[in-house]
Amino acid sequence: MRKNRAAYYGKKLLIFLISIFVLSIAVFYISRIAPGDPLVSYYGERAEKMTPEEKDLAREKLGLNDAIYVQYIKWLKEAFKGNFGISFKYKQDVLSVISGRITNTLILGGIGFILLFALALLLGIFCAWHEDRLPDRIVCQIGTATSCIPEFWLALVLILVFAMMLRILPSSGAYTIGGGGIADRIEHLILPVTVLIINHLWYYAYMIRNRLLEEVRENYVLLAKTKGLSKGKILFTHCLRNILPSFLSLMAISVPHIMGGTYVIETVFSYPGIGTLAYESARYHDYNLLMVLCIFTGIVVIFFNILAQIINERIDPRMKAEEALESGGDTVSG
Amino acid sequence: MDKQFELVGIVNAPDDGEKGRKTAVKKRPVVSAVILALIVLICLFCNLVMTKDPTYMDLYNCNVFPNGEFLFGTDMLGRDIFSMIWYGGRISLFIGFFSTLISTFLAIVIGSVSGLASPAVDTVIMRATDIFLSIPSLLIIILIQAILGTANALSISFVIGITSWTSIAKVVRTEVLRIRNSEYVIAARCMGSGLFHIILKHLIPNFISSIMFMVIMNIRSAIVTESTLSFMGMGLPVEIISWGSMLSLAERALMTSSWWMIVIPGLFLVATLLCITNIGNYIRKENNKSHSNL
Amino acid sequence: MNSLIEIKNLNHKFSLTKKIKINALEDVSMSINKGEIFGLVGESGAGKSTLARCLMNIYTPSSGEIFYSGINTCDKNEFRKNRKFLQTSRQIVFQDSASSLNPRMSVSDIITEPLVINKAKPTHGSYRDEAAYLMELTGLSPALLESFPNELSGGQRQRVAICRALALDPTLLLADEPIASLDVSIQAQIVNLFLKLQRERGFTLVFIAHDLAMVEFLCDRVGVMYQGHLVEVAPSKELFSSPMHEYTKALLSAIPIPDPVAERNRIIPVFDGIQLGKGEMREVLPGHFVRCERGDNAI
Numbered sequence: 001m002r003k004n005r006a007a008y009y010g011k012k013l014l015i016f017l018i019s020i021f022v023l024s025i026a027v028f029y030i031s032r033i034a035p036g037d038p039l040v041s042y043y044g045e046r047a048e049k050m051t052p053e054e055k056d057l058a059r060e061k062l063g064l065n066d067a068i069y070v071q072y073i074k075w076l077k078e079a080f081k082g083n084f085g086i087s088f089k090y091k092q093d094v095l096s097v098i099s100g101r102i103t104n105t106l107i108l109g110g111i112g113f114i115l116l117f118a119l120a121l122l123l124g125i126f127c128a129w130h131e132d133r134l135p136d137r138i139v140c141q142i143g144t145a146t147s148c149i150p151e152f153w154l155a156l157v158l159i160l161v162f163a164m165m166l167r168i169l170p171s172s173g174a175y176t177i178g179g180g181g182i183a184d185r186i187e188h189l190i191l192p193v194t195v196l197i198i199n200h201l202w203y204y205a206y207m208i209r210n211r212l213l214e215e216v217r218e219n220y221v222l223l224a225k226t227k228g229l230s231k232g233k234i235l236f237t238h239c240l241r242n243i244l245p246s247f248l249s250l251m252a253i254s255v256p257h258i259m260g261g262t263y264v265i266e267t268v269f270s271y272p273g274i275g276t277l278a279y280e281s282a283r284y285h286d287y288n289l290l291m292v293l294c295i296f297t298g299i300v301v302i303f304f305n306i307l308a309q310i311i312n313e314r315i316d317p318r319m320k321a322e323e324a325l326e327s328g329g330d331t332v333s334g
Numbered sequence: 335m336d337k338q339f340e341l342v343g344i345v346n347a348p349d350d351g352e353k354g355r356k357t358a359v360k361k362r363p364v365v366s367a368v369i370l371a372l373i374v375l376i377c378l379f380c381n382l383v384m385t386k387d388p389t390y391m392d393l394y395n396c397n398v399f400p401n402g403e404f405l406f407g408t409d410m411l412g413r414d415i416f417s418m419i420w421y422g423g424r425i426s427l428f429i430g431f432f433s434t435l436i437s438t439f440l441a442i443v444i445g446s447v448s449g450l451a452s453p454a455v456d457t458v459i460m461r462a463t464d465i466f467l468s469i470p471s472l473l474i475i476i477l478i479q480a481i482l483g484t485a486n487a488l489s490i491s492f493v494i495g496i497t498s499w500t501s502i503a504k505v506v507r508t509e510v511l512r513i514r515n516s517e518y519v520i521a522a523r524c525m526g527s528g529l530f531h532i533i534l535k536h537l538i539p540n541f542i543s544s545i546m547f548m549v550i551m552n553i554r555s556a557i558v559t560e561s562t563l564s565f566m567g568m569g570l571p572v573e574i575i576s577w578g579s580m581l582s583l584a585e586r587a588l589m590t591s592s593w594w595m596i597v598i599p600g601l602f603l604v605a606t607l608l609c610i611t612n613i614g615n616y617i618r619k620e621n622n623k624s625h626s627n628l
Numbered sequence: 629m630n631s632l633i634e635i636k637n638l639n640h641k642f643s644l645t646k647k648i649k650i651n652a653l654e655d656v657s658m659s660i661n662k663g664e665i666f667g668l669v670g671e672s673g674a675g676k677s678t679l680a681r682c683l684m685n686i687y688t689p690s691s692g693e694i695f696y697s698g699i700n701t702c703d704k705n706e707f708r709k710n711r712k713f714l715q716t717s718r719q720i721v722f723q724d725s726a727s728s729l730n731p732r733m734s735v736s737d738i739i740t741e742p743l744v745i746n747k748a749k750p751t752h753g754s755y756r757d758e759a760a761y762l763m764e765l766t767g768l769s770p771a772l773l774e775s776f777p778n779e780l781s782g783g784q785r786q787r788v789a790i791c792r793a794l795a796l797d798p799t800l801l802l803a804d805e806p807i808a809s810l811d812v813s814i815q816a817q818i819v820n821l822f823l824k825l826q827r828e829r830g831f832t833l834v835f836i837a838h839d840l841a842m843v844e845f846l847c848d849r850v851g852v853m854y855q856g857h858l859v860e861v862a863p864s865k866e867l868f869s870s871p872m873h874e875y876t877k878a879l880l881s882a883i884p885i886p887d888p889v890a891e892r893n894r895i896i897p898v899f900d901g902i903q904l905g906k907g908e909m910r911e912v913l914p915g916h917f918v919r920c921e922r923g924d925n926a927i
């Protein structure tokens with residue numbers, strides 16, 4: 001049994017590593033054959049004035065003259081030492097460029113993620129409770145409508161209303177330059193987080209709603225009902241516990257979607273996170289930076305995909321219920 | 335005899351829940367279909383309704399508030415937004431349909447091959463698909479778009495098309511795996527039918543309904559992707575008018591609080607997307623219904 | 629004897645995993661004559677359907693040979709050379725008519741599918757006319773031409789499947805448990821239909837069934853299968869009146885007798901799953917073959 005489990009996780013780990021390897025090769029090649037001169041991003045204005053010899057020397061210095069696979073192997077060797085090269089644009093070590101930004105993205109994504117799923121769960125329960133009655137239908141209609149709004153447009157409209165017309169919230173950045181208390185940070189987060197939540201909320205709430213509706217059609221619910229348990233008790237202590245694995249795997253799968261969403265939102269709000277950074281590096285052909293960002297994103301995404309698979313394949317709701325009984329049993333509520 | 339077989343203990347429960355579901359299923363998205371048809375038709379025959387040349391930059395009338403002459407106002411470059419909406423809608427819708435066509439075609443080919451091939455080939459294809467799926471599509475699109483150079487409607491449909499086939503392909507594969515061992519396919523093989531005949535006559539008609547919903551949602555997400563890209567300045571340039579590229583001037587519009595430049599194209603975009611979603615949801619419910627009846 | 633099919637030492641294995649293999653067919657040899665109705669009986673998992681599918685080239689047997697009209701169908705080259713002939717002259721009817729008809733095709737499309745695939749010219753006018761003709765032949769109303777399989781009853785669907793099999797006027801018709809999923813009254817109808825069609829058209833029919841009474845009624849000769857082995861082959865009457873093999877005896881005892889007294893007093897022979905090893909078929913009476921354990925002279 002234990003051996004099987006080790007083999008299972010070993011296999012998943014192998015898939016994870018191979019995926020990242022293939023991903024890094026793909027990104028490396030694609031970014032290298034993309035047109036555009038990386039010298040311009042490195043030397044800026046100066047690049048245009050350089051003589052061909054100077055350019056050649058500069059390329060040599062940056063290691064851009066080798067065949068792509070040679071460049072890749074070099075890059076890989078350095079990467080294992082923790083050296084991912086320097087950003088052409090920022091003229092700094094790539095990791096230090098990213099590390100300056102990543103906390104911002106984590107704050108935005110993390111707060112958005114937690115709020116999103118808390119609200120989605122509540123909304124899902126609410127809709128399932130009122131299945132096909134007026135409140136459910138109204139929420140469903142509104143939900144479908146909100147899920148159709150492109151997030152960049154929603155962001156624009158919110159900026160227009162709250163920043164430009166009402167002037168109560170800042171329109172861009174993560175904090176006021178010079179200032180920077182916690183209150184200031186929160187103020188800057190309100191709009192981006194709102195967009196993130198509104199954009200994804202209905203999709204997940206609807207999933208949870210449907211999963212719950214499937215669950216309440218199970219026979220054990222009927223049994224609980226005949227035993228005289230109240231509707232609330234059945235729903236909260238039995239059904240919710242049983243949808244826990246689905247809920248967890250949904251959370252895991254959602255990470256890439258939410259990550260993609262944050263990238264767009266960051267760009268609209270000029271929020272200094274890795275989304276804006278990725279966008280900039282792609283525009284200015286900042287290879288090393290783009291490479292690391294793509295791989296970083298890929299690692300996160302692949303990791304959570306595999307996690308979702310493991311949750312789906314491994315966690316049997318029955319096993320879960322037994323464990324919950326042993327430990328006294330806490331249901332998820334938020 | 336009757337008494338002997340009388341059933342006791344049956345209470346006819348009020349069946350309102352089921353009834354409610356049925357009406358929800360039966361309700362056809364007439365309103366959505368009509369609005370969508372109207373938008374598509376006007377966009378197709380935009381010459382009939384346009385009051386101005388949408389590409390003409392009237393420099394004396396930049397940034398004009400909606401009025402009698404410019405029904406929806408003008409943008410920063412002095413173009414008439416009312417005309418641009420219909421003219422640009424054509425491009426947006428074209429990109430939506432065309433990229434979906436590409437991605438559906440790819441999905442059917444890859445999914446069918448994967449489903450019909452030997453397990454080893456199948457595993458390789460599916461792993462590759464997973465890796466492909468793991469890169470946020472926006473990043474791939476930006477990368478490919480960078481290679482292709484300046485975007486036009488065709489190139490951007492192509493890029494969106496080749497990045498959005500994965501989820502449909504997975505469904506196609508699952509369906510093909512299910513159908514290929516069914517006895518009518520075996521019977522057709524016994525009669526000596528070729529692979530092409532089987533795919534065309536047996537596979538596609540049987541899985542088309544299960545991917546229909548996803549295909550329609552693909553149109554929706556393609557339109558969203560195009561507008562997002564164009565807005566970020568990586569999709570269509572300002573000269574090629576689409577709902578997305580109209581919004582690419584939004585940053586400047588924000589400065590002057592010219593809300594009409596942002597709100598009006600966006601409303602058309604959202605209305606179209608909502609109609610498509612409603613139709614898609616209807617199709618999905620119809621499919622589920624027929625499945626559960628079987 | 630002019631036999632249509634010669635099966636020689638046929639073996640077929642299914643691999644579940646790399647280690648576990650299942651012998652679905654072991655050393656099966658027999659022949660089927662032209663124009664006869666041959667019944668194949670045995671319990672579930674005895675290998676009847678596997679044998680049928682090997683005969684149709686759906687499975688490629690692990691070893692052994694099948695000669696169909698003198699063509700070795702297990703040989704890839706020979707099969708390829710005679711592909712068209714083999715695919716048009718052999719047809720199969722499956723057990724589950726619901727899954728053997730494409731739910732998205734109309735009845736007329738289903739029936740004429742073999743003609744379309746083989747680009748054969750219909751003998752009765754257009755494709756539609758041909759379909760209508762075949763439907764009338766099998767007792768279906770041509771009004772159903774445009775309906776879809778899910779609108780038909782089980783019996784009707786099975787008739788459609790038979791129509792499809794007959795469209796190319798085959799020499800060999802394999803019926804793989806065609807009546808197992810039907811109601812008893814419909815079963816009789818379908819069996820009668822097979823009998824009628826066989827008499828009219830003179831094709832060879834291989835009829836696979838659980839239902840021994842139906843086999844006794846329909847078939848000229850019967851083969852009994854057990855655990856992938858063929859244990860007894862005999863003319864129908866002889867097999868049902870004087871079974872030789874132990875398994876056959878046990879199997880036949882399962883036929884209910886429509887007489888309560890006889891039924892009550894009947895002694896059911898005990899058969900507790902003997903393991904069959906190496907054995908060979910011996911002709912104990914003219915045309916009556918029984919499988920004997922090697923070196924065993926008991927029978």
